[in-house]
Every structure is written in structure tokens, then in C-alpha cells.
Amino acid sequence: MVRFIVATALAALSSVALTQSIPSCGPNQPCPAETPCCSAYGQCGVGAYCLGGCDSKHSHKLDSCVPAPTCQNKNYKFDTLDSVMAIDEYLGDSTKADWVASGKPAIYNKGLLMTMAQDTVGTLLATTHYVWYGKISAKMTTSQGRGVVTAFIMMSDVKDEIDFEFIGVDLGKAQSNYYHQGVTVYTNSANLTVSNGNTVEQEHEYTIDWTPDQITWSIDGAEMRTVKKADTWNATANSFYYPQTPARVMLSLWPAGLPTNEEGTINWAGGVIDWNSNAMQNGYYYARVSEVNVECYDPPSGANVQGDKSYTYTDVAATNDTVKIGNDLVTLASFYATGENPKEDPHASASGSAASPSMTSAPETVPGMSGGGNRGDESGAGGADAGADPQASGAAGGDGSAPASGGGNGGFTQGGNTGVNTAAKVGGSTLAVLVAFMALLFL
Numbered sequence: 084m085v086r087f088i089v090a091t092a093l094a095a096l097s098s099v100a101l102t103q104s105i106p107s108c109g110p111n112q113p114c115p116a117e118t119p120c121c122s123a124y125g126q127c128g129v130g131a132y133c134l135g136g137c138d139s140k141h142s143h144k145l146d147s148c149v150p151a152p153t154c155q156n157k158n159y160k161f162d163t164l165d166s167v168m169a170i171d172e173y174l175g176d177s178t179k180a181d182w183v184a185s186g187k188p189a190i191y192n193k194g195l196l197m198t199m200a201q202d203t204v205g206t207l208l209a210t211t212h213y214v215w216y217g218k219i220s221a222k223m224t225t226s227q228g229r230g231v232v233t234a235f236i237m238m239s240d241v242k243d244e245i246d247f248e249f250i251g252v253d254l255g256k257a258q259s260n261y262y263h264q265g266v267t268v269y270t271n272s273a274n275l276t277v278s279n280g281n282t283v284e285q286e287h288e289y290t291i292d293w294t295p296d297q298i299t300w301s302i303d304g305a306e307m308r309t310v311k312k313a314d315t316w317n318a319t320a321n322s323f324y325y326p327q328t329p330a331r332v333m334l335s336l337w338p339a340g341l342p343t344n345e346e347g348t349i350n351w352a353g354g355v356i357d358w359n360s361n362a363m364q365n366g367y368y369y370a371r372v373s374e375v376n377v378e379c380y381d382p383p384s385g386a387n388v389q390g391d392k393s394y395t396y397t398d399v400a401a402t403n404d405t406v407k408i409g410n411d412l413v414t415l416a417s418f419y420a421t422g423e424n425p426k427e428d429p430h431a432s433a434s435g436s437a438a439s440p441s442m443t444s445a446p447e448t449v450p451g452m453s454g455g456g457n458r459g460d461e462s463g464a465g466g467a468d469a470g471a472d473p474q475a476s477g478a479a480g481g482d483g484s485a486p487a488s489g490g491g492n493g494g495f496t497q498g499g500n501t502g503v504n505t506a507a508k509v510g511g512s513t514l515a516v517l518v519a520f521m522a523l524l525f526l
């Protein structure tokens with residue numbers, strides 16, 4: 084399992100001490116009623132914690148997480164950032180944004196740059212709509228350099244995962260990988276050769292074709308690898324270790340080679356990152372995505388279809404047969420609302436109190452953004468700015484001057500038991516998604 088120890092770096096960079104501990108969640112440890120939603124980082128909160136990435140398996144209740152918008156057939160272009168919303172602005176209305184971002188995306192030459200400046204941890208984008216089987220392509224160039232990883236992945240809220248990952252020292256290869264519910268199986272990885280030029284200088288089209296029965300990874304239209312569900316049977320677990328739950332498209336650029344990361348992660352990424360690299364321009368590393376295309380497949384035969392707008396889980400098993408397609412879309416009224424309580428909005432009442440009366444202390448509201456407890460309080464300072472808002476409205480209640488305090492203090496485990504051996508061998512996996520967490524703490 085992926086274990087992320089960020090304590091020292093955060094302690095050094097953060098001038099604000101951790102004032103409250105954020106409840107954590109994971110196997111046999113669901114979130115408490117007051118902060119019911121379990122984030123992708125294994126921490127409990129409200130608001131954006133209940134949106135994309137909210138893990139129904141480890142939340143207070145199955146309906147603590149907001150229903151996931153269903154697959155949208157779409158060709159996403161990046162002439163502007165209009166379709167990209169900062170994670171601390173998005174309340175779940177998928178008609179308002181196609182992508183939710185942490186870090187600093189920028190537009191350059193009709194493409195979206197994911198940037199990573201010194202002492203930040205890059206940029207992470209995720210679609211607001213989920214895909215429950217489909218053909219997903221990204222036309223992109225990667226970044227380069229020791230410790231620099233570019234990723235194009237599918238990630239479900241219960242951590243079923245399908246990856247293309249690009250290591251910045253290995254420009255002729257894409258690493259393909261898949262996981263089921265976050266269980267790291269090292270033999271799942273395979274290297275794919277990129278022909279017709281490297282991954283940095285030439286744009287290539289990377290495609291994940293995901294059906295209920297198999298996954299095929301293609302590069303520039305050429306099929307490079309196929310994994311059949313039938314071959315993923317795990318007799319120990321008595322289940323298919325196959326990605327089988329609705330997943331978001333994610334794109335990221337992240338510093339796997341931070342000195343504070345696990346040695347195995349740093350080695351996998353080609354070494355410790357160099358913040359004076361020639362590969363940096365205008366002060367940052369970058370990867371450029373010009374287009375993403377999503378073609379949705381029909382729901383699997385036998386699926387529990389009661390509508391066509393939302394995916395929810397009917398059981399904590401979170402397997403293919405526990406996904407319900409319904410019409411239960413919800414937009415949160417504020418960053419204090421949850422799936423169980425979507426209308427919660429402290430500012431709608433005359434009291435003016437920052438937090439809900441039912442809450443004993445200010446809850447965390449945006450995953451990876453500590454101090455997010457002030458989110459939604461117009462007078463409040465302290466919400467860190469995700470920096471992704473093209474309008475830079477400062478609506479986050481912060482001007483970026485408030486340092487983020489550390490949700491990660493004391494270390495941070497994703498998914499449970501970690502052995503030294505496994506840690507030393509750890510690859511990309513769920514680390515890609517941890518970017519958001521780290522990014523915001525450093526901003």
C-alpha cells in the first residue's frame with residue numbers, strides 16, 4: 084500500500100500548527116456522523132469531501148457521498164479554462180464544469196498545461212462526470228526529468244484504477260497498470276513502447292478501452308496490451324481484481340521524486356526531483372493536454388438501471404453488481420453540506436455562525452486543503468486558493484496568503500497496512516491522486 088509521509092516537509096513549510104486533528108477513515112474505520120465523507124486521502128469531512136473521490140465504502144453511510152454524474156460522451160478541448168473549476172469552488176453541479184482542478188492549470192497554444200513550480204506538487208484534473216465503461220483517449224505530451232511523473236488515469240471512488248503513467252527519465256515508454264479497490268499488486272504493471280518519437284516532443288494519443296470484460300491500452304491507435312477480466316480472478320479474495328466501478332478521468336503532473344517521499348517511489352520515478360532543471364520553463368515543469376475524448380458504453384447487461392443521471396452504490400462491497408444508475412443528482416448548497424444533508428448552508432440562516440450548529444468544531448470542507456473549515460464563510464480567511472480559477476476571484480475566502488496547515492502532519496496512510504518491502508517497491512498507483520492533497524498544502 085501507498086504510504087505517504089509528509090510530516091517533516093509540511094512542518095517546515097507550514098507556519099501554522101495543526102490546530103485540530105482531522106478524523107481519518109479506512110477499512111473498519113468509517114467516518115463519524117458529523118464529518119461523514121471519506122476522501123480519497125482517507126480523511127473525513129463535509130462539502131467537497133462528499134463529491135468526487137468520496138469513498139462510499141468508508142464514509143458514515145452509503146448516501147453520505149453525493150451521487151456521481153453519469154458518463155457524458157464528449158470531446159474536451161482546451162482553448163480556454165472555462166470548463167475547468169477549482170476544487171474549492173465546485174459544489175457538484177456538473178453542468179457548470181467539465182473538470183475540477185487542484186494546482187495551476189494554464190492554457191497555452193490551444194492546450195491545457197499542467198504546471199508544477201518549485202515546492203508545489205503539480206496539478207491534478209478530474210472530470211465531473213464519471214465513466215462506467217467506455218473508450219477514453221487523451222492527446223498529450225508529457226513532462227520530463229528525474230522524479231517527474233505525468234499521468235492519465237481512470238480512478239473510481241473506491242479506488243478501482245486504470246493507468247497510463249510516464250516517468251520523466253524514460254521518454255520512450257508508457258507504464259500501464261490497473262488496480263482493484265486500491266490493493267497494490269505489483270505484477271499488474273507493464274511497460275509499453277512509444278514509437279514515432281518520444282513522449283515529450285511529440286504528441287501521442289493514449290487510449291484506455293474499458294469494457295465489463297477487458298481493458299485495452301492503445302497508443303496512436305495501436306493496441307499495446309489487453310487484460311481480460313476472466314484472468315483477474317483472485318481466489319484468496321474470492322472476487323475479480325478488476326476495475327469495475329464508475330471512474331473519473333484524471334490527468335496529473337506530480338513530483339514523485341520529492342525527497343520526503345518513500346525511497347521506492349523516488350527510485351521508481353528516476354530519482355530526486357531537480358528544481359533547477361532545463362526542462363522547467365517560466366519556473367515550472369509542464370505537461371500539455373490538447374484533447375480528451377470520452378465515448379461512453381452502454382451499462383452492462385444486468386445492471387441495476389432506474390434512471391440515467393447518477394451512479395450510486397447499493398452496498399459497501401462496491402463491486403459491479405452494487406452500482407445503481409438512477410436520477411439522484413444533487414448539488415450541495417454550501418461547503419458544509421453532505422450527501423445526507425445537501426441543503427445545509429449556515430449562511431442561509433440569520434445566525435451568521437460559520438459552522439452548522441450540529442458541528443462541535445469547524446469541519447474540513449475541501450480535501451487536501453486544510454483550513455478549508457473556513458470555506459463558505461465570506462468573512463473568513465484561511466481557505467487556501469487552489470489557484471485554478473481563471474477569474475482568480477478569491478472567492479475561496481483566501482488570498483493565498485494564509486498558509487495551509489497540515490492535514491498530513493504525522494504521516495498519512497492510504498488504504499491500510501504497509502510493509503517495508505511493499506513500500507520500497509511502490510509504483511505509481513494511487514499516488515497520482517495524492518497530488519491534490521500535497522499540492523494544496525504547499526501552496
Ligand SMILES: *[C@@H]1O[C@H](CO)[C@@H](O)[C@H](O)[C@H]1NC(C)=O
Binds near residue numbers: 253
Ligand atoms: C518498466 O521499465 C522500468 C524502467 O526502465 C523498469 O524499472 C521496470 O522494471 C519495467 N517494468 C516492467 C513491468 O517490466
Ligand SMILES: *[C@@H]1O[C@H](CO)[C@@H](O)[C@H](O)[C@H]1NC(C)=O
Binds near residue numbers: 319
Ligand atoms: C488477492 O487478494 C489478496 C487480498 O486482498 C491480495 O493481498 C493479493 O495481492 C491479491 N492477489 C492478486 C494476484 O491479485
Ligand SMILES: *[C@@H]1O[C@H](CO)[C@@H](O)[C@H](O)[C@H]1NC(C)=O
Binds near residue numbers: 384
Ligand atoms: C458483474 O460481474 C460478474 C462477473 O464477471 C458478471 O457475471 C455480472 O454480469 C456482472 N454484473 C454487472 C451488472 O455488470
